[in-house]
Amino acid sequence: MTGLLAALQYDFMQNALAASLLVSVLCAITGTFIVIKRLVFLSGGISHGAFAGLGGAYFLGINPFLGAMFVAILSAAAITRVILRQSQPADATIGILWATGMAAGVLFVSITPGYAPDLIPYLFGDILTTGRTQLYWMAGFSMVNLLLTIILFRQLVAVSFDDEFARLRGLPVGAVLLILMVMNSVAIVLMIQAVGIILVMALLTIPPLIGLALAAKIRVVMFYAFISAVLITVGGLLLSFYLDLPSGPAIVLLGAGLLMLVKIVKAQSKM
Amino acid sequence: MTDRKTPLISVRDVSFSYGYEPALKDVSLDIYATDYLAIIGPNGGGKTTLLKLILGLLKPDAGQITWPGFSAQHQIGYVPQFATFEREFPLSVRDVVLMGRMSGHLWWQRVSDRDQDLTTDILHQLGLDALSDKPVGQLSGGQLQRVMIARALVCNPDILFLDEPIASIDPGSRFKLSSMLTELNKNIPIVVVTHDITSFASNVLHIACVNRTLFYHGDAELASGCLDEAYGCPVELVAHGVPHRVLQDHADPSAAGCTHHGSDK
Numbered sequence: 001m002t003g004l005l006a007a008l009q010y011d012f013m014q015n016a017l018a019a020s021l022l023v024s025v026l027c028a029i030t031g032t033f034i035v036i037k038r039l040v041f042l043s044g045g046i047s048h049g050a051f052a053g054l055g056g057a058y059f060l061g062i063n064p065f066l067g068a069m070f071v072a073i074l075s076a077a078a079i080t081r082v083i084l085r086q087s088q089p090a091d092a093t094i095g096i097l098w099a100t101g102m103a104a105g106v107l108f109v110s111i112t113p114g115y116a117p118d119l120i121p122y123l124f125g126d127i128l129t130t131g132r133t134q135l136y137w138m139a140g141f142s143m144v145n146l147l148l149t150i151i152l153f154r155q156l157v158a159v160s161f162d163d164e165f166a167r168l169r170g171l172p173v174g175a176v177l178l179i180l181m182v183m184n185s186v187a188i189v190l191m192i193q194a195v196g197i198i199l200v201m202a203l204l205t206i207p208p209l210i211g212l213a214l215a216a217k218i219r220v221v222m223f224y225a226f227i228s229a230v231l232i233t234v235g236g237l238l239l240s241f242y243l244d245l246p247s248g249p250a251i252v253l254l255g256a257g258l259l260m261l262v263k264i265v266k267a268q269s270k271m
Numbered sequence: 272m273t274d275r276k277t278p279l280i281s282v283r284d285v286s287f288s289y290g291y292e293p294a295l296k297d298v299s300l301d302i303y304a305t306d307y308l309a310i311i312g313p314n315g316g317g318k319t320t321l322l323k324l325i326l327g328l329l330k331p332d333a334g335q336i337t338w339p340g341f342s343a344q345h346q347i348g349y350v351p352q353f354a355t356f357e358r359e360f361p362l363s364v365r366d367v368v369l370m371g372r373m374s375g376h377l378w379w380q381r382v383s384d385r386d387q388d389l390t391t392d393i394l395h396q397l398g399l400d401a402l403s404d405k406p407v408g409q410l411s412g413g414q415l416q417r418v419m420i421a422r423a424l425v426c427n428p429d430i431l432f433l434d435e436p437i438a439s440i441d442p443g444s445r446f447k448l449s450s451m452l453t454e455l456n457k458n459i460p461i462v463v464v465t466h467d468i469t470s471f472a473s474n475v476l477h478i479a480c481v482n483r484t485l486f487y488h489g490d491a492e493l494a495s496g497c498l499d500e501a502y503g504c505p506v507e508l509v510a511h512g513v514p515h516r517v518l519q520d521h522a523d524p525s526a527a528g529c530t531h532h533g534s535d536k
Contacts, residue, residue, distance in 0.1 A: 036357060036359075036360055036361065037357075038357065151378060151379070152377075152378070154370075154373065154380045154382075155373075155377065155380060157362070157366075158370050158373055160360075161357075161360055161362065161367070161370070162351070162370075164323075164328050164349075164351060165349060165351065165370065165422070166370075166373070167327075167328060168326060168327075168328070168347050168349050169370070169371070169373045169374065169375065169426075170374060170375025171373060171375055171377075172375065172377050175377055176377070212359070212361060215361065216361050216363070216406035216408070216409075217361055217362075217363065217366075217406075218361045218362060218366075220361075221361045
């Protein structure tokens with residue numbers, strides 16, 4: 001605790017801590033829906049596909065995260081269309097999005113004139129470099145996500161649980177699914193800052209899995225997911241600060257360790 | 272039959288295919304008030320597809336499906352085939368049944384006191400009181416089946432559809448389910464998709480036999496007459512997956528009264 005307080009003298013640590021808390025809100029809400037509706041692979045597709053937007057924005061000289069956001073929302077809408085029509089298996093579409101997005105992103109960055117940027121922070125995240133503007137974006141979108149989740153909670157759960165039954169109840173399944181997907185893709189892009197494109201899947205899955213191991217009610221699952229997300233992001237942040245480790249991998253490995261611990265303790269207590 | 276005039280649901284020359292593989296071809300079928308229709312046929316014969324087309328969950332490639340006998344606010348009860356959702360989903364039995372009370376609004380959807388009361392009632396009727404707070408992931412097959420039925424009934428449906436409702440439950444529960452459906456059928460029409468007619472045979476009023484096309488759509492006389500008479504015979508053969516032959520074979524040797532049913536529908 002004293003370590004944390006000492007570290008908080010620095011501006012960038014305050015930003016990083018705020019970013020951790022916001023990312024934790026996002027992954028508790030979004031991640032739980034992604035895990036229970038089995039959208040993990042799809043989320044991987046969206047996060048990797050978003051790299052095209054990131055590279056494109058970099059090439060055009062605008063904020064890379066806005067580019068990523070634009071592409072992520074667009075691909076979420078496209079995948080929702082595919083899922084609703086089931087004209088082709090969604091996993092093939094996701095695979096194409098995944099690889100094409102990465103290819104386009106790298107291509108854009110390489111043809112951008114001037115000094116070639118370091119791609120590693122985008123791929124593996126660097127929560128310690130979260131800027132003020134970035135933080136405001138995160139706060140704004142997190143609030144929108146949180147509000148939408150509260151207002152639409154029953155509908156989101158019903159559509160995630162059994163979309164055919166929801167449709168028969170007259171629910172606008174397409175609209176609800178689209179909202180869920182767009183919320184997810186926005187959250188994914190915001191989380192890229194913390195853990196990067198490649199590792200975002202870990203942050204989306206580990207805290208909800210810890211929540212699912214500890215609770216059987218969806219709200220409680222989300223609560224535990226939030227708590228564990230705070231533990232691993234802040235913990236990873238401190239490891240990164242004091243041991244000079246890259247923050248993304250530190251967060252992810254800490255999460256994997258915590259998940260394993262929870263599973264072991266749960267298995268022990270059952271015996 | 273007295274109520275054969277206006278159908279509640281009318282299926283006209285409906286065809287449907289998944290990609291290039293035709294699943295149903297030129298199927299026509301009517302469902303009437305107080306009907307108890309069993310859609311039977313071999314696995315992969317298109318029974319569930321037909322049900323989903325009727326429910327509007329799938330759109331036909333050709334033909335029409337209309338619900339002329341219902342008002343705009345009609346409530347549909349639907350019990351899906353077993354594993355259509357994730358078993359590990361973090362919801363309690365009560366949460367799931369409450370979904371049957373949801374409406375079509377995109378925005379505010381609160382659980383009202385009336386929703387809670389009706390849910391409590393239906394849980395009680397189906398003997399699920401004790402399981403009310405249990406996570407759905409921890410239920411046995413038969414218990415989950417009852418939860419699905421509770422979810423379908425909690426809206427006081429005007430018609431009830433069940434897709435393979437007995438596939439995953441033990442014989443004792445089958446009998447209970449069958450008598451419960453007979454009781455419900457006094458008030459609402461019931462459509463049940465099954466590959467195993469055994470548990471329903473004594474109660475169904477009509478049979479539609481589907482294997483890519485509609486081979487047979489039988490009247491009430493069959494249920495009360497022929498089917499009752501030769502109870503075991505069609506049951507055996509239906510279970511083996513050649514139902515259209517069943518009815519013809521069955522008509523040949525003994526029950527002459529059945530012949531006209533199977534001949535040219």
